Amino acid sequence: MKYLALAALLIATPALAETQTADPFPVISPDGSLYQAFGGHEGLVRITDDLMVNLLADPRTHDFFVAAKRDQIKTGLIQIFCHVMGGGCTYTGKNMTEAHSQLGIREEDFTALVESLQKAMDKNHVPFRAQNRLLAAMAPHHREIVTGAGKG
Amino acid sequence: MKHHLSGALLALSLLAGVPAARAESIFTYASGKLLLTGGVSQVEGAAGGGLTPWAVIGGYETKDQIGANAFYTSVDTQDYRITSQGALVGLYNRVEFSYARQDFDTQGVGAALDLGYGYTISQETVGVKVRLLGDAILDQDHWWPQVSAGAQVKHNRNGALVKALGARDDQSTDYYVSATKLYLAHGLLLNGTLRATKANQFGILGYGGIDNDYHLQFEGSLAYLVNRRLAVGAEVRTKPDNLAVAKEGAGVDIFAAYALNKHLSLTLAYADLGNIVTRHQSGLYGSLQVGF
Structure with a gap:
């Protein structure tokens, strides 16, 4: 019985360690300098506000967001961006796969969102290099987000 | 009226x-790719830099779309004017078909060789490229690049002349493998291409010469994104040296590619094409690409 518990512990420990290290949103700027380049919390609020305006104005993304819980999406994005850029936030929303599985988002829709985000970052004077660091951290999530036509 | x-x-x-x-x-x-991420048109018509193909599939299409573009390129060197024009179609970000025609205007050299002033040698190239693995742009958490393989079927329209200069044939096919990766966080794009070719001076001087073997050549590109519309960089392309009549060396260029939008881009470069028959050739390179 003792051995069994020990064996279970041995098996469980690496698994635990793995869940702890496998952050779906790895921090790319632990010192928070990137978070500062984005204007901190206030900057991210302005950027996500502008992002949402752009997404509704773009016919390619309008339909995805018009009926969505936009405030909830903005809050989630702010938490993710803040966390990734070393602002010390925690993301409390659904995981990416769950949140997007029913939406049938295609790669071109994903690109349209990136372009709306680029416009919003431009408008808020985020330096090009800082923009690209955030985009590089977000790009791999196309795998959980893009579930529409021609997947794989 | x-x-x-x-x-x-x-x-x-x-x-x-x-x-x-x-x-x-x-x-x-x-419009499913980000600006400039479909590359520009290289001299033989494939998507890439100016001199060398990249692993990217040309056009702004995604795996659900079809993209296309056409280009016109001109290089003016000391003795020659080289123009290239063509078009490509990108299917589902997987396969690229291209066609290009290069015209090599010998200008005064033609007169000196008794061919006539402005004697022009032409080559047609039909290209196909297939993306094998990876995504140069989206897979930012992978170290491995996007890899594609391609072929360029070339036909020199002035066979008698190039054979008189020592070429063995007036048609041949180049095969290449390209690996391309965008390091987005650093704004850097790297490309490496290995090409097996018999072509002399891209094929302008025919194929084969001293020997009739395939020669393995390296081509590389480095580009830095200044902003979303502008990339600057440099390229190198080694070439075989297989004609007895004249030495042939590597081509290099430094370039700036500017995309006004997804439909129009302009590339300006200073290209050094190495020795072409008479002497070292270098000059301004300009290329316009229109996409749909």
Whole structure:
């Protein structure tokens, strides 16, 4: 019985360690300098506000967001961006796969969102290099987000 | 005359006015890639830098779309004017078909060789490229690049002349493998291409010479994104040295590629093409690409 518990512990420990290290949103700027380049919390609020305006104005993304819980999406994005850029936030929303599985988002829709985000970052004077660091951290999530036509 | 003019004006205003929404939907059809990430048109018509193919599939299409573009390129060197024009179609970000024609105007050299001033050697290239693995742009958490393999089927239209200069054939096929990776966080794009070729001076001087073997050549590109519309960089392309009549060396260039939008881009470069028959050739390179 003792051995069994020990064996279970041995098996469980690496698994635990793995869940702890496998952050779906790895921090790319632990010192928070990137978070500062984005204007901190206030900057991210302005950027996500502008992002949402752009997404509704773009016919390619309008339909995805018009009926969505936009405030909830903005809050989630702010938490993710803040966390990734070393602002010390925690993301409390659904995981990416769950949140997007029913939406049938295609790669071109994903690109349209990136372009709306680029416009919003431009408008808020985020330096090009800082923009690209955030985009590089977000790009791999196309795998959980893009579930529409021609997947794989 | 007046009638024709007003008719034309009416047609123009109709084109400009009514179908604007429709035109927009056509123009945004293949807009699924980010600006400049489909590369520009290399001299033989494939998507890439100016001299070398990249692993990217040309056009702005995604795996659900079809993209296309056409280009015109001109290089003016000390003794020659080289133009290239062509078009490509990108299917589902997987396969690229291209066609290009290069015209090599020998200008005064033609006169000196008794060919006549402005004697022009032409080559046609039909290309195919297939993406094998990876995504140079989206897979930012992978170290491995996007890899594609391609072939360029070349036909020199001045076979008698190039054979007289020592080439063995007036047609041949190049095979290449390209690996391309965008390091987005650093704004850097790297490409490496290995090409097996028999071509002399891209094929302008035919194929084969001292030997009739394939020669393995390296081509590389480095680009830095200044902003979303502008990339600057450098390229190198080694070439075989297989004709007895004249030495052949590597080509290099430094370039700036500017995309006004997804439909129009302009590339300016200073290209050094190495020795071409008479002497070292270098000069300004300009390329315009229009995409749909």
